[in-house]
Amino acid sequence: MMKMRKIGLLLMIGMLCLQLFTFNIEVAAKNYPTKPIQLICPWAAGGSTDLLCRTLAKVAPKYFPEPIVVINRTGGAAAVGLGDAKRAKADGYTIVIASNPPFVSQPYLKKNLPYSLNDFTSIIGLSKEICTMAVNTESPWENIDQLIEDAKKNNKTITFGHSGVGLFPHLAAESFFKATGVQARGVVFDGDGPAITAAIGGHIDVVIATANGLVQQVKAGNLKALVTLAQKRSMSFPDIPCMKDMGYDDIDFNIWKYLLVPKGTSDEIVKYLHDNFKKVIEDPEFIAGMNKMEMEIGYLTGKEIDNKLNKEYKLVGNMLKELGFIK
Amino acid sequence: MFEGLFEGFQNVLTLNNLFACFIGCFVGTLVGVLPGLGPVPTMGLLLPFTFMLDPTGAIIMLAGIFYGAMYGGSTTSILLNLPGEAASVVTCLDGHEMAKKGRAGAALAASAIGSWIAGTLGLVGLMFFAVALSKVALLFGPIECFAITVLGIFLLGNLSGNKPSRSFLMVFIGILFGCIGTDKTTGMSRFTFGSADLIGGIDLVPMIMGLFGIADVLMFLENRKENPSLASVKFRDLYPKKEELKRIIKPSLRGTVVGFLIGLLPGPAAVISSFASYKLEKKVSSNPDAFGTGVIEGVAGPESANNGAAVGSMVPLLGLGIPFAPATAVLLSGFMIHGITPGPLFIRDNSLMFWTIIASMYIGNVILVLLNLPLVGLFASVLKIKTRILMPIIVLVCLIGAYGVNNSVFGIFVMVFFGLVGYLFKKVNLDPSPLIVGFILGPMIEIYTRQSLVLTNGSFLPFITKPISGSLFLIALLLSVLTIMRNIAKKRNTPCDKKY
Amino acid sequence: MLGKQKERIFFAVIAVIALLFMIISISYEIGTISSPQGGFFPLVASTVIFILSLYLFISTRPTTEQTSQTGGMTGLRRIFLFIIVTLIYAVFLERLGFLVSTFIYMIFLLKVMGQPGWRFAVLFSLISVIFCWICFQKWLGVPLPTGIVSF
Numbered sequence: 001m002m003k004m005r006k007i008g009l010l011l012m013i014g015m016l017c018l019q020l021f022t023f024n025i026e027v028a029a030k031n032y033p034t035k036p037i038q039l040i041c042p043w044a045a046g047g048s049t050d051l052l053c054r055t056l057a058k059v060a061p062k063y064f065p066e067p068i069v070v071i072n073r074t075g076g077a078a079a080v081g082l083g084d085a086k087r088a089k090a091d092g093y094t095i096v097i098a099s100n101p102p103f104v105s106q107p108y109l110k111k112n113l114p115y116s117l118n119d120f121t122s123i124i125g126l127s128k129e130i131c132t133m134a135v136n137t138e139s140p141w142e143n144i145d146q147l148i149e150d151a152k153k154n155n156k157t158i159t160f161g162h163s164g165v166g167l168f169p170h171l172a173a174e175s176f177f178k179a180t181g182v183q184a185r186g187v188v189f190d191g192d193g194p195a196i197t198a199a200i201g202g203h204i205d206v207v208i209a210t211a212n213g214l215v216q217q218v219k220a221g222n223l224k225a226l227v228t229l230a231q232k233r234s235m236s237f238p239d240i241p242c243m244k245d246m247g248y249d250d251i252d253f254n255i256w257k258y259l260l261v262p263k264g265t266s267d268e269i270v271k272y273l274h275d276n277f278k279k280v281i282e283d284p285e286f287i288a289g290m291n292k293m294e295m296e297i298g299y300l301t302g303k304e305i306d307n308k309l310n311k312e313y314k315l316v317g318n319m320l321k322e323l324g325f326i327k
Numbered sequence: 328m329f330e331g332l333f334e335g336f337q338n339v340l341t342l343n344n345l346f347a348c349f350i351g352c353f354v355g356t357l358v359g360v361l362p363g364l365g366p367v368p369t370m371g372l373l374l375p376f377t378f379m380l381d382p383t384g385a386i387i388m389l390a391g392i393f394y395g396a397m398y399g400g401s402t403t404s405i406l407l408n409l410p411g412e413a414a415s416v417v418t419c420l421d422g423h424e425m426a427k428k429g430r431a432g433a434a435l436a437a438s439a440i441g442s443w444i445a446g447t448l449g450l451v452g453l454m455f456f457a458v459a460l461s462k463v464a465l466l467f468g469p470i471e472c473f474a475i476t477v478l479g480i481f482l483l484g485n486l487s488g489n490k491p492s493r494s495f496l497m498v499f500i501g502i503l504f505g506c507i508g509t510d511k512t513t514g515m516s517r518f519t520f521g522s523a524d525l526i527g528g529i530d531l532v533p534m535i536m537g538l539f540g541i542a543d544v545l546m547f548l549e550n551r552k553e554n555p556s557l558a559s560v561k562f563r564d565l566y567p568k569k570e571e572l573k574r575i576i577k578p579s580l581r582g583t584v585v586g587f588l589i590g591l592l593p594g595p596a597a598v599i600s601s602f603a604s605y606k607l608e609k610k611v612s613s614n615p616d617a618f619g620t621g622v623i624e625g626v627a628g629p630e631s632a633n634n635g636a637a638v639g640s641m642v643p644l645l646g647l648g649i650p651f652a653p654a655t656a657v658l659l660s661g662f663m664i665h666g667i668t669p670g671p672l673f674i675r676d677n678s679l680m681f682w683t684i685i686a687s688m689y690i691g692n693v694i695l696v697l698l699n700l701p702l703v704g705l706f707a708s709v710l711k712i713k714t715r716i717l718m719p720i721i722v723l724v725c726l727i728g729a730y731g732v733n734n735s736v737f738g739i740f741v742m743v744f745f746g747l748v749g750y751l752f753k754k755v756n757l758d759p760s761p762l763i764v765g766f767i768l769g770p771m772i773e774i775y776t777r778q779s780l781v782l783t784n785g786s787f788l789p790f791i792t793k794p795i796s797g798s799l800f801l802i803a804l805l806l807s808v809l810t811i812m813r814n815i816a817k818k819r820n821t822p823c824d825k826k827y
Numbered sequence: 828m829l830g831k832q833k834e835r836i837f838f839a840v841i842a843v844i845a846l847l848f849m850i851i852s853i854s855y856e857i858g859t860i861s862s863p864q865g866g867f868f869p870l871v872a873s874t875v876i877f878i879l880s881l882y883l884f885i886s887t888r889p890t891t892e893q894t895s896q897t898g899g900m901t902g903l904r905r906i907f908l909f910i911i912v913t914l915i916y917a918v919f920l921e922r923l924g925f926l927v928s929t930f931i932y933m934i935f936l937l938k939v940m941g942q943p944g945w946r947f948a949v950l951f952s953l954i955s956v957i958f959c960w961i962c963f964q965k966w967l968g969v970p971l972p973t974g975i976v977s978f
Contacts, residue, residue, distance in 0.1 A: 045371025046657035054375040071734050071970050075527015076509050083523040109514040114523030159782055165514045187781045188512045190774060193656055197649050203468030216663060220648040220670030292664050372968055496879040503848060503872040510865040517869060548909055549902035551941045719936035727959060731969040739917040743910060755834045773868045785861030
């Protein structure tokens with residue numbers, strides 16, 4: 001009898017606990033968020049990713065009860081910011097913005113990276129930046145075919161400027177020149193800006209940078225865009241041929257920006273974030289802000305991001321090995 | 328042209344634009360005074376807020392933060408030997424010595440007046456030559472940049488009268504510190520010792536705050552000797568005397584020219600310009616040995632130079648739409664999010680906006696000098712505070728600055744480390760300012776060298792045969808030969824140097 | 828303590844550190860002069876530092892000349908204490924939040940700098956911490972860590 005009673009009591013307590021527990025979870029999901037959400041931006045204030053974050057944070061109050069606070073933690077090609085985000089509590093109050101190179105290129109280049117793809121859960125894709133090739137306005141090449149023809153006929157080596165080894169403008173350029181059979185040598189600059197400036201000064205033959213970085217200089221008449229190194233034409237240069245137009249079906253380098261949370265964040269919170277951020281990027285105010293910055297909105301689900309990253313990780317590894325940047 | 332300017336002035340003198348200008352100047356002064364908060368992150372943070380303004384107002388405000396910060400930047404260097412940015416490192420050399428002698432007010436006033444002269448005269452240059460001069464910058468490719476950076480290290484590495492061997496030791500220690508973190512050319516990490524934060528490299532601001540500010544705090548802690556009290560100095564004596572005012576003018580004019588010209592070029596214009604102006608003042612002075620003991624020329628020159636450089640760097644931005652400095656890059660973002668493209672077409676098609684911005688800068692400079700001069704007395708009286716209370720305040724301000732640079736406690740660790748290093752340097756009579764030169768210019772030399780060598784396909788010949796780089800190298804060579812010859816001559820006169 | 832002797836020790840330490848950096852640099856890819864790789868510049872810089880500090884070590888002759896007074900052992904102990912407490916402060920800053928940890932740290936600073944009495948120290952710390960919070964967090968938008976207390 002006593003035993004039965006004891007078991008009954010235990011069961012009851014157990015059930016009570018379970019109920020309390022589930023009740024708590026429900027409450028947590030319902031009551032999320034109850035304080036400001038930190039959005040870590042691993043790049044410097046005033047740059048394109050930072051502007052994207054701040055546009056996001058500006059529109060977010062329409063759909064979130066709590067503000068989104070952007071915090072810049074820069075350095076080491078996003079390694080510092082992503083490392084910090086990984087160490088943060090998985091309670092949904094720390095999210096981080098990232099692009100693909102930190103996950104698909106940096107693991108090959110840097111030893112002891114403080115993060116990996118497995119440390120995060122992807123939420124939503126926000127935007128894509130498209131790699132574009134441009135030349136000085138005074139350059140004799142009016143379009144990409146002339147460049148290829150000239151380089152091949154006269155056995156010229158093209159010098160191209162880009163923002164860093166393993167970053168997408170670099171990889172896009174290398175695979176384009178390889179596919180077309182043009183001899184080329186890459187010159188590394190500290191970011192898109194200096195590379196673009198060097199092209200305007202005529203110190204390098206071509207520059208490969210994001211379309212949104214180039215568009216102002218093209219508008220100002222300092223540069224002309226030649227080709228878009230992706231499968232689709234870009235919003236900024238609708239008249240410039242893309243890789244599909246030229247018949248190269250496997251060159252497609254787009255820099256996606258997407259949001260992540262540390263692994264272990266509950267599915268409810270991930271879903272909540274995804275659904276609400278989706279509303280944000282569909283908001284006319286957000287779209288207008290992105291248009292002003294010449295950035296293209298690119299929606300992806302978390303799963304699509306993961307698939308993309310895993311695919312690109314293998315591709316980039318092979319490329320870097322082939323090019324001799326890693327052993 | 329004057330019609331345009333007149334219209335510009337009319338346009339600035341509306342309530343909205345005037346307000347934007349004032350806010351920009353005020354915020355600029357504030358972040359300039361506080362070490363650790365530079366104009367670049369502040370402008371970045373305020374970018375989204377400018378959506379509330381019309382494009383003209385937005386640019387007026389952002390530009391105000393940029394040149395406004397140049398005014399306040401020297402305040403803590405002079406008062407507390409605590410440079411908040413690299414360009415103010417030079418101001419410590421004489422500015423802080425002046426403060427120790429009770430002439431802090433004069434130093435602060437010299438800095439404000441020098442900044443005003445440079446800001447206003449620089450604008451005249453910007454107005455007349457924006458389009459013509461903007462092309463100059465384009466002549467500087469990787470090879471030319473390499474040449475000018477090497478020349479910079481040669482000239483500026485030995486600034487404060489250390490023995491050359493000691494100065495160059497410091498320069499190279501700076502270069503080595505600059506190598507820590509990600510190698511920009513290959514993307515590999517170097518000397519990170521397993522630390523995730525070091526992958527991002529060492530931030531300049533916590534480093535200078537440590538080497539100067541915290542090192543001073545440690546010196547004080549060692550024997551807790553109160554600085555001689557300046558409590559007896561009368562308020563009126565804080566302001567510069569007539570004779571001192573006279574001595575400000577010429578160095579400021581020279582500083583303006585040096586700063587403006589260097590500002591046109593790529594690279595860290597503000598830093599190089601203030602170091603170069605100090606060097607120049609020392610060269611033209613009839614009493615070069617007095618430099619470093621608190622001469623007003625050593626404050627007025629560099630302070631106007633870095634303002635001149637700020638205006639100079641606006642030339643390629645407005646004339647071509649190309650940002651060479653981080654601050655102008657953020658300004659360009661400001662233009663972009665309002666759908667405007669600066670450049671020759673901008674000046675032609677949007678002339679009202681161009682002239683409004685120019686006019687706002689004239690007015691902004693007046694606002695700034697009116698804002699800063701009354702503050703001189705207030706700031707200078709900071710020195711009346713007892714050292715044992717002032718030191719904790721310095722530490723607190725440094726801590727917030729070091730944290731705020733990257734919103735991370737890692738900055739505090741870096742600052743404490745360099746505080747200790749700076750303290751040891753003081754103990755063995757090494758001046759840390761050449762280290763800053765090496766730290767800033769070293770990584771640039773590395774990336775320029777590697778870019779140049781890819782462009783020349785591994786040949787060094789173009790370095791000498793290209794006209795600009797060739798002549799820069801020739802200057803470097805001549806200067807070093809001259810220095811060596813002078814040193815030999817000196818050694819003959821004083822056969823045994825007992826001081827070291 | 829002998830002044831010059833101190834300098835010699837300093838240069839010797841620098842030389843040893845430079846040697847360490849030289850060894851690490853060699854482990855990176857060095858390349859050639861016409862195509863330098865990641866290890867090239869650190870190797871050059873550390874080699875120059877090694878040579879210069881060695882030269883300074885040899886050329887600085889030990890003399891019996893006395894340098895400026897030092898605060899002795901208590902002074903050094905204060906410096907040591909300052910550094911340790913500052914590092915502890917940095918570690919706890921994000922956990923406790925800016926307000927609490929800085930308040931305690933400021934009191935320590937005032938005491939270690941030689942401020943007599945407690946009332947002034949506590950009051951002054953309180954005021955300066957709150958002032959900084961308002962100035963940096965509220966006006967300038969520097970996101971200081973909030974930790975356990977926030978408002």
